[in-house]
Each structure stands twice: as structure tokens, then as C-alpha cells.
Amino acid sequence: MLNLEIENFKCFTHKTIPINRLTVLAGANGNGKSTVIQALLFLRRTVEHCAKWEGGDINKYQYNEINGLNVELNGSYCLALGNSFHITPRNTSPEFVAITFNYPQEYFQVVYEIDDNTNLHLKPIEVTNTIAINDSVFIQEFYYLNAERIGPRINQGIKFYDFPNAGFQGEFVAQLISDTNSNYTFEIEDSRKNVNSKSPRLEQQVNAWLNELMPGVSVSASYSPDTHSAQIKVDNYYTKGDPTIATNIGFGISYVLPILVTGLIAKKGSFMIVENPEAHLHPSAQSKIGRFLAMVANSGVNVIVETHSDHFVNGIQIATALKEIDKDLVTINYFSQEEYSEQPNVESITINEKGELSNWPKGFFDQTQVDFAELFKIRKG
Numbered sequence: 001m002l003n004l005e006i007e008n009f010k011c012f013t014h015k016t017i018p019i020n021r022l023t024v025l026a027g028a029n030g031n032g033k034s035t036v037i038q039a040l041l042f043l044r045r046t047v048e049h050c051a052k053w054e055g056g057d058i059n060k061y062q063y064n065e066i067n068g069l070n071v072e073l074n075g076s077y078c079l080a081l082g083n084s085f086h087i088t089p090r091n092t093s094p095e096f097v098a099i100t101f102n103y104p105q106e107y108f109q110v111v112y113e114i115d116d117n118t119n120l121h122l123k124p125i126e127v128t129n130t131i132a133i134n135d136s137v138f139i140q141e142f143y144y145l146n147a148e149r150i151g152p153r154i155n156q157g158i159k160f161y162d163f164p165n166a167g168f169q170g171e172f173v174a175q176l177i178s179d180t181n182s183n184y185t186f187e188i189e190d191s192r193k194n195v196n197s198k199s200p201r202l203e204q205q206v207n208a209w210l211n212e213l214m215p216g217v218s219v220s221a222s223y224s225p226d227t228h229s230a231q232i233k234v235d236n237y238y239t240k241g242d243p244t245i246a247t248n249i250g251f252g253i254s255y256v257l258p259i260l261v262t263g264l265i266a267k268k269g270s271f272m273i274v275e276n277p278e279a280h281l282h283p284s285a286q287s288k289i290g291r292f293l294a295m296v297a298n299s300g301v302n303v304i305v306e307t308h309s310d311h312f313v314n315g316i317q318i319a320t321a322l323k324e325i326d327k328d329l330v331t332i333n334y335f336s337q338e339e340y341s342e343q344p345n346v347e348s349i350t351i352n353e354k355g356e357l358s359n360w361p362k363g364f365f366d367q368t369q370v371d372f373a374e375l376f377k378i379r380k381g
Contacts, residue, residue, distance in 0.1 A: 001018060001020055001104075002018075002019040002101055002102065002103055002134065003018055003019070003101075003102040004016070004017045004019050004099075004100070004101065005017075005098070005099070005100035005109075006036070006099055006100075007094075007097065007099075007100075008094035008098065009087060009088070009097050009099065010032075010035040010087055010089065011031075011035055011089065011344055012035060012089065012343050013089050013092065014343075015343055015344075015346060016102075017036050017346060018331050018333065018348050019304065019331075021298070021300075021301075021303070021329035022297035022303050022305075022316070022330045023302075023303070023304045023305070023331050023332075023333065024305050024312075024316065024332040024333065025037070025305065025306040025307070025333050026308070026313070026332060026333070026334050026335070026364065026365070027334050027335030027344075027363075027364075028335075028337075028363060029308075031335040031336055031344045032343070033306045033335050034275075034306065036333075037273055037304070037306060039099050040271070040304070041076075041077040041079060041144060041273070042071070042073075042079065042099065042122075043101075043137065044137055044142055044271075045071060045072075045076045045077060045079070046063075046071045046124060047061050047063055047138060048061070048076075049069060049072075050063060050066075050069045051063035059139075059140070060135055060139045060140065061139075063108075063127060063138070064129050065127065066127055068123075070121035071112070071121055071122050071123075071124065072121050073086075073120055073121055073122065077144055077168060078144075083117065083119055084116065084118070084119045084121075085117035088114060089342065091342070092342075094114060095114055096111050096112060097112040097114060097122060098110070098111045101137060103131075103133075103134045105133075106130045106132055106133065106134065107128070108128070108129045108130070108131050108137065109126075109127070109128045110124050110126070110127050111124070111125055111126035111127075112124055112125065135269075136270060136271055137271070139269065139270060140162060140163055141165075141266070141267040143166075143262050143266050143270060143271065143272040143273065144168050144272075144273045145168065145169070145258050145262060145272075145273070145274045146169050146275055147275035147279065147306075149170040149254070149258060149279070150169050150170055150254065151255070152245075152246040152249060152250075152253075153246060153247065153254075154247055155229040156171055156172065156173070156174040156175065156229065156230045156231070157171060157175075157229065157230070158172065158223055158228055158229065158230050159172060163267075164176055164179070164265050165265075166257075166258040166262050167258070169258075170255070170257060173232070173257050173258045173261050174221045174230035174231055174232045175221075175230040176202075176261055176265075177202055177203050177206065177219070177221035178223045180201065180203070180265075186265075187200035188200050188202060188205045188264050188265075189299065191300075192263070192264055192295065192296065192299050193205060194208035194209050194212070196208045196211070202261065202264060202265065203219075203220065203221065206219065206261055209260050209264075209292060210253075210257075210260060212288055212292075213256060213281070213288045213289060214253065214282075214285060216237045217234065217253065218234075218235045219232055219233065219234050219243075219253070220232075220233050220243055221233075231245070231246075232246045232254075234248070234249045234253060250280065251280040252281050252282070252285070255279050255280045255281070256277070256280075259289060259292075259293070260292065263292060263293060263295075263301070264296075266296065266301045268299065269300060269302070270301060270302065272296065272301050272304070273303075273304045274303070274304070274305050275305075275306045276308065277290075277293065277305060277309075277312060278311065278312050283311045284311075286309045286311035286312050287312065287314050287315035287318070288315060289312065289315065290309075290311070290312040290314065290316045290318075291315040294315070294319035294320070294324055294325040297325060297329060297330075298324060298326065298329065310365035310368075313332065313365060316330060316332075316351070317357070318355060320352075320355045321354055321355030323353075327350070327351050327352055327353050330350065330351050331348055331350060332349040332350075332351070332357070333346050333347070333348055333349075334346070334347045334348075334349055334361050334364050336363055347359075347361055349364075
């Protein structure tokens with residue numbers, strides 16, 4: 001298992017976050033979940049910007065020495081971190097930020113200098129890399145889906161990509177589905193195929209999984225290089241076989257499509273980070289997208305999810321009980337405020353073979369019970 005260590009970055013002075021094959025970040029707003037994701041994204045951006053790409057048999061980034069390059073705090077991976085003052089803990093005056101990937105036998109650390117509170121970048125001043133096996137942060141494929149994904153659009157853009165991906169906001173999902181329709185060498189691996197479709201093609205597999213989340217719904221995609229645009233059309237019980245443009249259907253389909261597509265194509269060993277997969281989904285679909293991402297993680301992808309949905313967590317519990325994912329591959333990190341502490345508390349929760357949580361901290365998806373208790377008091381008078 002990976003331990004992510006964060007020093008002097010936003011709300012964390014020094015915190016270690018366990019990262020498993022499937023890692024769920026849960027807790028109230030403003031307690032550090034997004035900070036963990038931003039630290040991961042900033043480290044990845046550092047690798048992309050400062051490391052040397054080695055093709056051929058190596059085919060990954062090599063980052064073993066400082067080269068004097070700065071890393072921007074805003075722009076890449078939808079990051080909007082402000083300046084170097086904004087990304088350091090309050091009431092402290094740290095001289096550095098450090099982000100570390102710690103594995104049992106190897107680690108990768110970047111230390112950044114803070115020399116001016118107005119800088120829009122951080123400068124790496126020290127890098128230590130003993131990684132030989134766990135190279136997920138160095139491979140080309142890295143997938144991130146922002147919480148602010150694009151809603152329904154009549155048309156989407158198209159682009160050249162180094163590896164198939166849906167974009168950070170799902171903005172290229174129509175092109176990606178359409179591309180794979182014409183690329184007959186691209187097939188979904190067996191461990192991620194939906195049992196209700198024998199086809200290995202992406203569009204058919206997306207529709208099989210989509211039908212589990214939203215019965216009767218399917219999509220089709222096309223794109224035109226001449227107009228530099230792509231299009232998703234949607235079919236359901238009411239369109240009666242005559243698909244309509246995406247803007248005539250609600251936000252849920254547009255928000256979940258990038259998750260399904262990315263989960264099906266993500267390379268084994270890569271990172272897939274998803275913010276708020278439950279957005280715009282009915283509770284039953286929230287539970288099922290939890291089971292879907294558990295399946296993706298069990299197939300070999302490192303899935304990290306930030307969520308506020310108890311239904312999503314329920315789906316992961318069900319997936320564990322059904323052996324759709326190994327219980328030892330799942331960690332739920334619960335973030336909360338700790339009195340008199342300068343940083344949030346992080347409590348790790350595991351799941352046993354029956355789908356039961358190892359503990360249930362106060363505030364961890366207990367609002368239904370809290371509300372029922374309040375209603376009981378009101379009714380009792």
C-alpha cells in the first residue's frame with residue numbers, strides 16, 4: 001500500500017494518507033479531501049513538467065535530479081491554487097512544501113522551496129527517487145475527472161491526445177467513444193466487460209453499464225474533423241429509437257459518462273482520480289457507480305474517489321460482500337475536524353468480507369439517523 005505524505009501544503013502541516021487500490025475520501029466540507037487530491041495532481045504535474053520522458057522499452061518519466069524548472073500553481077489539471085501564500089498552512093511560516101509517495105521498500109519525494117509569498121509557482125529544490133516497481137505516477141497514462149464536469153452539450157470539442165482519455169471535465173468523451181468505434185484494435189479487457197454485452201467495443205460496453213445505472217438509456221457518438229466537433233445522442237424509453245441531442249436530457253448522463261468511459265479504458269497500474277461521482281445521479285445509480293469503480297479497481301487500476309454519498313459507499317460495501325473486489329484493496333479515509341489541532345484528523349476505515357465497516361466515526365454518513373432522531377423528538381412534542 002502507498003502512503004501519501006503531505007507537508008506544509010494548505011491545511012496539512014504534516015499528514016500521512018493511506019492510498020489503497022480503491023481509496024475513498026469522505027468527510028464534511030472543508031476538511032482536506034480536495035487538498036489530498038490537489039497534492040497528488042501537483043506532484044503529477046511536477047513529474048510531467050520537470051522529468052525526462054524515456055520512450056522505447058522504458059516508456060515512462062525519469063525524475064532523479066533537479067533541473068531548475070518551476071511548477072505552476074494554476075491551470076494544469078484544473079488546479080487553481082493561487083500563489084505560494086495560499087497553499088501554505090495559516091499561522092506558520094514554512095520554508096518548504098514536501099509531497100512524498102512512500103511504499104514499503106521504496107519512495108519518491110519532491111521538496112519545493114517557498115521563497116516569496118506572491119509567486120504563482122513552486123520551485124523543486126530536492127528530489128529523491130528510489131522507485132523501481134511502483135511507478136504509477138511516472139507512466140504516461142494518468143486520469144483525472146474534476147467535480148465540475150461539463151453538462152449536456154449539443155457538440156463537444158475534439159483534440160489530439162497522447163493516450164485515450166476523456167479530458168479533465170469529460171469534454172472529449174464523445175470523441176473518445178467515436179474514435180474507438182472506428183479503431184477495431186481497441187477492446188475492453190475481459191475483467192471489465194459487462195456480462196450483459198458480449199461485444200468488446202467501448203460504446204457497447206458503456207451502454208451495458210449505463211443501462212445498469214439508468215435502465216433503458218443508451219448513447220451513440222460521432223465526430224467530424226471538418227467541424228472540429230463531436231456529438232453524443234441519447235436514447236431512452238421515451239425517444240422510442242430516435243435518439244435526441246444530449247441537451248434534451250438531464251445532467252446525470254453527461255456527468256456519469258466520463259466515469260464509465262475512463263473506468264473501462266484506464267490502463268492497469270495507472271491512477272484514476274474521480275471527484276463526486278454521485279453528482280446528478282439518483283441514489284440507486286450512486287450505489288451502482290460505487291460497484292462499478294470497485295470493479296475497475298479490482299481489475300488493477302488505482303482508483304481514488306472523493307465523495308459525499310453514503311449510497312456510493314454502500315455500493316462499495318456490496319461489491320466487497322459479493323467478492324467483486326478484494327476487501328484488502330479498499331480503504332476509506334474519513335476527514336474531520338479535531339479540537340485544538342492545527343490540521344484535520346484522518347481516520348482510516350476498512351471493510352471486511354461481509355461488507356461491514358471496521359468502525360463508524362461520528363459524522364460519517366450518519367445524517368439520516370440524526371434527522372430521524374430529530375423528527376422523533378418533534379413528533380413526540
